[in-house]
Amino acid sequence: MESVPFQTQSTIQQTLSQHGLAPNRRLGQNFLIDRHLMERLVAAADLGPGTLVLEVGGGTGGLTDHLAARAGQVVVAEADAGLARLLKERFKAAANVEIIHTDILERKHDIAPAIVERLRSH
Numbered sequence: 001m002e003s004v005p006f007q008t009q010s011t012i013q014q015t016l017s018q019h020g021l022a023p024n025r026r027l028g029q030n031f032l033i034d035r036h037l038m039e040r041l042v043a044a045a046d047l048g049p050g051t052l053v054l055e056v057g058g059g060t061g062g063l064t065d066h067l068a069a070r071a072g073q074v075v076v077a078e079a080d081a082g083l084a085r086l087l088k089e090r091f092k093a094a095a096n097v098e099i100i101h102t103d104i105l106e107r108k109h110d111i112a113p114a115i116v117e118r119l120r121s122h
Contacts, residue, residue, distance in 0.1 A: 005065055007033055007061075007062040009031075012059075015086070016060070019085075021082040027079055029057070031060060032063055039066065042070055047067070048070070048072070051072050052074075054115070054119065055076045057078060058078045060083070060086065060087075060090075061090050064076055064097060072096060073096050073097075074097045075098045075119065076100065077103075077104040078102075079101075079104070081101055084099055100114055100115060102114050102115060
């Protein structure tokens, strides 16, 4: 796997602070910082250039970096408006990453229509 940026708890806190953000416990926000776990998740997914990945809750983009390095396309659904803006800025040059600000489960038993349409169009 090619080298991707590594986030620590400190760098995540700094990034959030710089953007005037904080974890929203109501949304159940937690940020994955275990690089070994991220690498294992991506390896287990057996991603390749033809793979489309839906990431629910991109946070600050730590896992997104790992997914984008291996998958053909990564669609990230982020419910938090501030984090969606942060992700759009961070991945603006990444041709294979699309950030969508939406609550993927806006209705109790259905995936948000915006996500379904994006996945169908890929």
